Amino acid sequence: xxxxxxxxxxxxxxxxxxxxxxxxxxxxxxxxxxxxxxxxxxxxxxxxxxxxxxxxxxxxxxxxxxxxxxxxxxxxxxxxxxxxxxxxxxxxxxxxxxxxxxxxxxxxxxxxxxxxxxxxxxxxxxxxxxxxxxxxxxxxxxxxxxxxxxxxxxxxxxxxxxxxxxxxxxxxxxxxxxxxxxxxxxxxxxxxxxxxxxxxxxxxxxxxxxxxxxxxxxxxxxxxxxxxxxxxxxxxxxxxxxxxxxxxxxxxxxxxxxxxxxxxxxxxxxxxxxxxxxxxxxxxxxxxxxxxxxxxxxxxxxxxxxxxxxxxxxxxxxxxxxxxxxxxxxxxxxxxx
Amino acid sequence: xxxxxxxxxxxxxxxxxxxxxxxxxxxxxxxxxxxxxxxxxxxxxxxxxxxxxxxxxxxxxxxxxxxxxxxxxxxxxxxxxxxxxxxxxxxxxxxxxxxxxxxxxxxxxxxxxxxxxxxxxxxxxxxxxxxxxxxxxxxxxxxxxxxxxxxxxxxxxxxxxxxxxxxxxxxxxxxxxxxxxxxxxxxxxxxxxxxxxxxxxxxxxxxxxxxxxxxxxxxxxxxxxxxxxxxxxxxxxxxxxxxxxxxxxxxxxxxxxxxxxxxxxxxxxxxxxxxxxxxxxxxxxxxxx
Numbered sequence: 005x006x007x008x009x010x011x012x013x014x015x016x017x018x019x020x021x022x023x024x025x026x027x028x029x030x031x032x033x034x035x036x037x038x039x040x041x042x043x044x045x046x047x048x049x050x051x052x053x054x055x056x057x058x059x060x061x062x063x064x065x066x067x068x069x070x071x072x073x074x075x076x077x078x079x080x081x082x083x084x085x086x087x088x089x090x091x092x093x094x095x096x097x098x099x100x101x102x103x104x105x106x107x108x109x110x111x112x113x114x115x116x117x118x119x120x121x122x123x124x125x126x127x128x129x130x131x132x133x134x135x136x137x138x139x140x141x142x143x144x145x146x147x148x149x150x151x152x153x154x155x156x157x158x159x160x161x162x163x164x165x166x167x168x169x170x171x172x173x174x175x176x177x178x179x180x181x182x183x184x185x186x187x188x189x190x191x192x193x194x195x196x197x198x199x200x201x202x203x204x205x206x207x208x209x210x211x212x213x214x215x216x217x218x219x220x221x222x223x224x225x226x227x228x229x230x231x232x233x234x235x236x237x238x239x240x241x242x243x244x245x246x247x248x249x250x251x252x253x254x255x256x257x258x259x260x261x262x263x264x265x266x267x268x269x270x271x272x273x274x275x276x277x278x279x280x281x282x283x284x285x286x287x288x289x290x291x292x293x294x295x296x297x298x299x300x301x302x303x304x305x306x307x308x309x310x311x312x313x314x315x316x317x318x319x320x321x322x323x324x325x326x327x328x329x330x331x332x333x334x335x336x337x338x339x340x341x
Numbered sequence: 342x343x344x345x346x347x348x349x350x351x352x353x354x355x356x357x358x359x360x361x362x363x364x365x366x367x368x369x370x371x372x373x374x375x376x377x378x379x380x381x382x383x384x385x386x387x388x389x390x391x392x393x394x395x396x397x398x399x400x401x402x403x404x405x406x407x408x409x410x411x412x413x414x415x416x417x418x419x420x421x422x423x424x425x426x427x428x429x430x431x432x433x434x435x436x437x438x439x440x441x442x443x444x445x446x447x448x449x450x451x452x453x454x455x456x457x458x459x460x461x462x463x464x465x466x467x468x469x470x471x472x473x474x475x476x477x478x479x480x481x482x483x484x485x486x487x488x489x490x491x492x493x494x495x496x497x498x499x500x501x502x503x504x505x506x507x508x509x510x511x512x513x514x515x516x517x518x519x520x521x522x523x524x525x526x527x528x529x530x531x532x533x534x535x536x537x538x539x540x541x542x543x544x545x546x547x548x549x550x551x552x553x554x555x556x557x558x559x560x561x562x563x564x565x566x567x568x569x570x571x572x573x574x575x576x577x578x579x580x581x582x583x584x585x586x587x588x589x590x591x592x593x594x595x596x597x598x599x600x601x602x603x604x605x606x607x608x609x610x611x612x613x614x615x616x617x618x619x620x621x622x623x624x625x626x627x628x629x630x
Contacts, residue, residue: 072434119617125433126376130567131616134609137564141606259560263445270438299449299457306445313439314427 022331034184038177046176048292049285053183054245056284059268060194060277061237067275068198069230070210074262075116075132078139079109079235081256083242085143088156088252097170098162102243109239110232117231121224133262140257155253162247179248186244190237195277197233206230207275260302264288267305270312273321282320343474348597349590354481354550356589357488360582361543362562363569364495365536371512371576372532375428375436379420379444380540380566381559382451387413387541388462389451392554395464402464406545413541414534416447421533426526430515444563452556465549480549487546491539492582499578508532512576561605568612574622584623 038046062076083105090101120131143150150156162182163172173179197203208216209223217223246252264287272283287308291301312319366380390409394400400408424443428436466479499505510518511528518525540562548554569588573580588608596604615622 066434072437119613123616123620126374126437127571127616127620129433129437130376130571131613133564133567134613134616137609138606138613141609145602259441259445263441266438266441297453299453302445302449303453306442306449309438309442309445310424313431313435313442317435 020331020333023328026327026331038180043176045289046180048289050176050179050183050248051292052284052289053180053187054241054248055264055268055288056187056281057190057241057244058238058265059272059280059284060190061234061241062265062269063274063277063280064194064197064206064230064234064237066269067273067280068203068206068210069227071121071227071230072129073132073231073234074129074266075120075135076234076238076265077257077262078132078135079113079238080242080245080261080265081136081139081143082112083109083239084246084252084256085150085156085242086239087243088159088246089149091159091247092156097165098160098243098247099164101247102240105239105243106236107239109235109242113232113235114228117228117235121227121231136257136262140254143254143257150252150254153254155251155255157251159246159250159252161250162244173248183244183248186240190240191277191281194237198277202226202229260298263302263305263309267309267312269319271308271319273319273324276319276321276324278324279319279321282324286320344597346475347477348593350475350477351481352590352593353586354477354484354589355547355593356586357485358543358547359565359569359589360488360585361491361546362540363566363573363585364492364578364581365539366566367570367573367576367578367581368508368532369536370570372508372529373425373428373436375431375433375440376567377533377536378437378440378563379447379559380537381561381563382444382447383413383417383537383540383559384544384562385451385556385559386416386447387544388548388554388558389455390541391464391545391548392460392462395462396460402466402549405464406542409545410538410542413544414538417534417537417541418530420447421530425533426529429525429529444559448556448559455556457556460554462548462552462554467549478550480546484543484546484550488582492578495578504528504531565605565608568608568615571612571615571620572623574625577622577624580622580624 037049041049058076058080061079062073065071065073065076083102086105086108087098087101090096090104091098096104116135120128120135123131144152146152161172161174162179163170164182165171171178173182198206205216205221205226208219208221209226213223242256267287268283269280270283271287272281273279287305291304296304362380362384365383366377369375369377369380387409390412391402391405394405394408395402398408420443424439428439431439466483469476469478470482497505499509507518507523507528508531510523511525511532515525518528544562551558565588569584570581572584572587573582588611591611592604592607595607
């Protein structure tokens with residue numbers, strides 16, 4: 005989110021210059037949190053980091069391309085099942101499984117996206133919801149492969165091997181650092197995508213598709229590409245999730261997962277990377293960490309969705325931008341807007 | 342043969358239930374241009390109202406119907422005041438997210454109050470009657486009868502009363518309605534309460550047949566209502582009745598010939614196929630919305 009170059013104004017004595025300290029402080033907090041927090045709180049932060057992956061994908065669709073898709077949970081579940089099955093039957097390691105989950109989610113997103121993207125607005129939402137329901141039906145009824153409602157258990161904890169040395173994230177603290185690295189990498193990839201000319205074309209499609217098309221942007225290809233990339237992020241999240249909690253079950257296609265991703269993106273601020281990271285920690289880590297009863301948490305999510313839609317349609321992103329501007333602004337009231 | 346006839350009769354009766362739920366959703370879509378993703382929750386609320394009235398208050402079944410519908414109306418009024426009225430003219434994304442939020446709140450409040458376990462609904466008229474060798478529960482006949490009455494009533498209301506005419510007017514052009522002095526908010530509110538009351542009503546009607554009552558029961562109803570309203574053509578009352586019957590019978594036949602576990606997939610496969618080939622519905626030649 006570093007839009008304003010610091011160097012040009014760094015010599016101004018009145019400037020607060022708090023941006024670098026804020027970033028460093030956040031990095032220290034992110035790296036040091038597991039050493040201070042209890043196991044359960046670390047677990048909550050791991051879940052938040054994992055959900056950041058599909059949330060980035062959803063953000064690409066909702067925030068950058070302007071398509072409200074509920075299918076993200078379907079790709080999350082697909083990635084989870086693909087990883088689990090590979091781990092159980094082929095015994096492949098976590099990085100292989102995750103790459104396979106991403107590839108599979110991307111490949112399956114093409115035949116699903118081609119018909120779905122022909123639809124607009126409500127019809128698109130209904131169709132993407134349909135993908136989740138079908139995913140759930142398959143995971144429940146294809147018993148010979150998915151073991152139905154019993155689910156797949158005892159999936160290996162994520163192991164990363166490099167040149168003969170291998171390391172397994174067997175407890176929440178280790179899983180936290182693995183998830184942190186992967187989430188940071190995913191955020192970097194996401195940043196590359198949205199900052200590229202292609203990313204700007206997506207925003208153009210969001211703002212005015214007809215105008216974008218008239219400027220020669222192949223809108224159809226871009227929307228399909230966005231759908232496929234988002235699916236890849238969903239598959240990656242599912243793979244990491246299943247290796248962390250070591251169970252894959254049809255519950256993964258529940259409304260809970262769709263809603264969680266939706267609230268991260270809308271609450272954090274669609275179209276804002278920092279907003280979504282913030283949203284992930286605020287909504288997932290907090291609710292998980294406070295150990296609220298699942299029903300109460302769902303009620304709180306529901307109310308938050310209502311408040312967000314009607315009162316804060318841009319989520320927390322404007323609030324974060326204000327802090328950022330304040331941190332880089334001057335002491336007098338002439339701070340940059 | 343009798344087996345097939347029985348299946349079709351059962352299909353018609355579940356189709357009748359879907360029709361009563363879906364017609365409310367399609368009317369709400371008509372005036373608001375928004376899919377009410379919480380629609381099944383009002384079906385759940387009606388059922389819970391009826392269950393509470395019979396098992397905790399000891400009321401007879403007809404009184405339980407009134408109680409359940411009354412509870413649904415009160416809750417719908419509150420939701421309508423705070424949520425639905427704000428959705429007039431709001432973008433599609435906002436209405437999707439808002440109704441998903443309402444669905445979460447209603448569903449989990451019910452689970453929180455009554456617990457997550459399955460409850461047993463024991464009232465109603467479940468003795469079968471026989472036509473020759475074909476048997477059907479009395480309750481199912483009652484449902485079919487009520488469905489016919491509801492649709493006759495809706496046709497009359499939409500065609501001849503002032504309220505019905507304003508509903509049609511609002512579903513055609515909101516701005517023009519405001520210009521000629523129609524209270525759009527009031528029409529939206531009335532349609533919303535009418536639609537949700539019908540959903541609650543059909544919940545209590547089916548409870549004796551479905552027997553089990555639980556907090557998550559509304560979700561599957563919402564999911565089945567979506568293909569019906571798309572098949573019927575969004576906002577089309579008569580089309581909804583036909584589409585509901587088609588889905589009900591198709592589900593019943595699939596359950597009978599392929600197994601019960603495939604029954605619930607029929608709806609969503611239908612929905613996706615419909616959206617792909619005839620997004621404007623089976624009965625109209627072009628999209629209204």
